[in-house]
Amino acid sequence: MDFPNLLTPEYDTTLPSGKNVKYRPFLVKEEKILMMLKETDEFSKVLTTMKKVVKSCLKDDISFKDMSYSDLEYLFIMMRAKSMGETVTVTANCDKCGKSYPCDVDVSLISTNREYPKDTSVILNDGIGVVVKPVSVDAMPVVAEYSEKNPISVLYFVIEAIVTPDQMYKFSEMTQDDQTKFIDSLTLPQLQKIMAKVEEFPKCAIKTKNICPHCGEENEIVVEGLENFFT
Ligand SMILES: [Zn+2]
Numbered sequence: 001m002d003f004p005n006l007l008t009p010e011y012d013t014t015l016p017s018g019k020n021v022k023y024r025p026f027l028v029k030e031e032k033i034l035m036m037l038k039e040t041d042e043f044s045k046v047l048t049t050m051k052k053v054v055k056s057c058l059k060d061d062i063s064f065k066d067m068s069y070s071d072l073e074y075l076f077i078m079m080r081a082k083s084m085g086e087t088v089t090v091t092a093n094c095d096k097c098g099k100s101y102p103c104d105v106d107v108s109l110i111s112t113n114r115e116y117p118k119d120t121s122v123i124l125n126d127g128i129g130v131v132v133k134p135v136s137v138d139a140m141p142v143v144a145e146y147s148e149k150n151p152i153s154v155l156y157f158v159i160e161a162i163v164t165p166d167q168m169y170k171f172s173e174m175t176q177d178d179q180t181k182f183i184d185s186l187t188l189p190q191l192q193k194i195m196a197k198v199e200e201f202p203k204c205a206i207k208t209k210n211i212c213p214h215c216g217e218e219n220e221i222v223v224e225g226l227e228n229f230f231t
Contacts, residue, residue: 010059013078015071016112016202017134022059023075025083030057044141050076051137068134074110074204081107088223092210096217103210105223112202113224121163122197124190130171132194133160134201152191155183158198 008024015021026034030053037049051064054075064072080086085108092103123129135143139157146153156179159171171179186194206223 009082011078011082013075016074016116016204017068017071018116019071021062021075023057023079024059026053026057026079027083030079031083043144047137047141054079064137067137068201069137069140070112070134070201070203072137074112077107077110077204081110088206090221090223092212092219092221094212094214094217095219097212097215099212099214101213103221105206105208105221107206109208110204110206113205113222114200114202116202117197117200120160120197122194124186124193127165129163130194131160131163131168132158132197134158134198151195152183154198155191155194159194 008027010022010024012020012022033049033053037046040046050072054072055062055064057079058075085106087104087106089102089104091100093100120133121129121131135154135157143154143157156171159179161171162169162174162182174182203224206221208221210219210221211217212219
């Protein structure tokens with residue numbers, strides 16, 4: 001049967017990594033898939049579903065192998081916000097009177113908490129350094145499982161390359177033995193320096209302003225850690 005095609009709106013956005021993409025909001029078919037998510041709290045299943053729905057709503061072809069997890073999370077929340085116009089309720093603390101109060105935040109105001117770092121390298125010593133990258137979508141299940149128990153294991157997924165004054169070694173092309181040898185040879189301050197650089201990658205955040213019901217002060221509200229609301 002011939003039936004009229006509905007026109008789906010299309011949006012442009014800039015991902016936390018700086019890349020521009022076009023997408024459409026979730027439709028009923030994606031909502032159906034997401035309903036099934038309510039029955040699971042297994043991260044790998046949640047991630048597989050997020051990838052599936054984001055891929056079908058993206059107008060651009062994108063590989064999850066190189067995409068950062070923040071980019072995926074951002075797209076997922078953005079697509080969902082455009083389709084449902086959701087709000088989340090958070091507890092805000094007033095800067096002036098110090099009292100806390102519940103505050104509704106419009107999810108479509110999502111952006112990132114900072115710019116993508118211009119320089120992603122960390123100098124360790126004598127001109128030896130590393131280049132870091134954000135955790136990719138495909139590495140996220142492993143990172144989510146091990147980062148609490150063993151934070152050092154995260155290093156394997158965030159080091160892009162080791163650089164010396166005249167050479168650059170791609171970390172993914174080194175053997176696991178060599179990777180471990182390098183990581184084991186780091187001092188604790190060097191380790192902290194690398195992890196601090198990784199923290200500089202932008203994360204999804206919702207920023208808005210709100211009036212305190214106790215004293216009338218206008219407070220700036222920043223909500224981070226959005227995965228807590230949506231998975
Ligand atoms: Zn107040």
